[in-house]
Amino acid sequence: MWKGVIEEYRKFLPVSDKTPAVTLKEGNTPLIFACHISSLIGDDIEVYLKYEGLNPSGSFKDRGMTMAISKALEEGSKVVMCASTGNTSASAAAYSAKAGLKCVVLIPEGNIALGKLSQALIHGSKVIAIKGNFDDALELVKEITKKYPITLVNSLNPYRIEGQKTGSFEICDVLGDAPEFHAIPVGNAGNITAYWKGYKEYKAAGISRKLPRMLGFQAEGAAPIVLGHPVKEPKTIATAIKIGNPASWKQAEGARDESNGLIDMVSDDEILAAYKILASKEGVFVEPASATSVAGILKLAKKGFFKNVKGRIVCVLTGHGLKDPERAIASISKPVSLEPKTDAILEEIGL
Numbered sequence: 001m002w003k004g005v006i007e008e009y010r011k012f013l014p015v016s017d018k019t020p021a022v023t024l025k026e027g028n029t030p031l032i033f034a035c036h037i038s039s040l041i042g043d044d045i046e047v048y049l050k051y052e053g054l055n056p057s058g059s060f061k062d063r064g065m066t067m068a069i070s071k072a073l074e075e076g077s078k079v080v081m082c083a084s085t086g087n088t089s090a091s092a093a094a095y096s097a098k099a100g101l102k103c104v105v106l107i108p109e110g111n112i113a114l115g116k117l118s119q120a121l122i123h124g125s126k127v128i129a130i131k132g133n134f135d136d137a138l139e140l141v142k143e144i145t146k147k148y149p150i151t152l153v154n155s156l157n158p159y160r161i162e163g164q165k166t167g168s169f170e171i172c173d174v175l176g177d178a179p180e181f182h183a184i185p186v187g188n189a190g191n192i193t194a195y196w197k198g199y200k201e202y203k204a205a206g207i208s209r210k211l212p213r214m215l216g217f218q219a220e221g222a223a224p225i226v227l228g229h230p231v232k233e234p235k236t237i238a239t240a241i242k243i244g245n246p247a248s249w250k251q252a253e254g255a256r257d258e259s260n261g262l263i264d265m266v267s268d269d270e271i272l273a274a275y276k277i278l279a280s281k282e283g284v285f286v287e288p289a290s291a292t293s294v295a296g297i298l299k300l301a302k303k304g305f306f307k308n309v310k311g312r313i314v315c316v317l318t319g320h321g322l323k324d325p326e327r328a329i330a331s332i333s334k335p336v337s338l339e340p341k342t343d344a345i346l347e348e349i350g351l
């Protein structure tokens with residue numbers, strides 16, 4: 001049985017016999033060949049979807065949280081705290097519940113998807129909504145955790161990055177090597193940092209031979225790295241990446257430059273189009289922010305980026321579609337309502 005990312009990749013992680021591994025068996029998520037999307041990108045391109053929505057709390061944050069919470073427990077911490085656009089709080093809440101730690105989360109009021117809020121609440125976290133955005137919430141959490149004996153579990157916590165890098169190990173394990181391209185949504189930029197670190201470590205260990213080009217994508221209304229300056233009031237329907245001043249900004253630029261990659265932006269319309277293609281053509285339901293990686297490669301393909309290019313692209317799909325059911329329902333026409341009569345139903349389906 002799969003043992004969770006700490007046990008499976010122990011020798012690549014800063015853990016010892018004294019680390020109590022708090023796990024919900026995260027990781028081991030499927031890498032799905034995307035037949036339809038591949039055909040849209042190029043003749044010699046294979047697109048794979050790393051479906052991180054199938055982690056225990058429904059997002060990739062669990063890979064980092066198993067590490068952050070295990071280390072907090074090892075270090076004797078009693079309370080953890082995070083700022084969150086939703087998924088960090090859902091994950092921190094679940095792993096804290098398992099570990100018996102108290103968890104405090106700060107969220108931007110009115111800007112968090114319903115599924116994520118329900119998770120933080122049901123796992124018993126102290127949830128505080130602030131009248132501000134994610135960047136404001138993170139500043140407050142940094143200030144409080146610096147002064148008081150509370151462990152910060154945002155991706156500024158280096159153990160988060162360590163755990164999240166296991167995503168690249170799994171991709172290499174399944175494909176037999178790193179892909180040519182790795183496409184990923186960029187919000188606070190911890191995940192692009194983590195994946196790049198993982199790819200480099202696997203290559204240094206001689207397990208993989210290649211390094212991918214890292215393709216990061218932000219939402220147009222929240223694209224500080226693309227624009228080259230912080231965005232005061234970020235705007236996008238992709239709430240998980242609605243961030244104006246990413247904590248791992250420099251590391252994301254490092255991943256981009258060292259890998260000969262790029263960080264570009266996509267519009268909300270492009271994100272929603274990719275969101276619908278994933279659900280209706282590939283059978284994979286993700287939250288809007290997750291579709292950013294696919295929206296990004298579709299945009300690049302339209303500009304001829306993959307012309308005469310051969311190889312594999314892995315798109316990380318960061319979170320599950322059920323996190324934000326309201327968005328799905330708002331994006332598609334409502335079901336028709338009929339009398340419970342056979343004739344009426346047959347007529348409606350054209351028989």
Ligand SMILES: *Cc1c(COP(=O)(O)O)cnc(C)c1O
Nearest residue numbers: 087187188189190191240318319
């Ligand atoms: C956290 C998150 C992101 C952004 O990841 P960063 O590490 O902040 O760049 C993207 N999508 C989803 C679903 C997330 O939960």
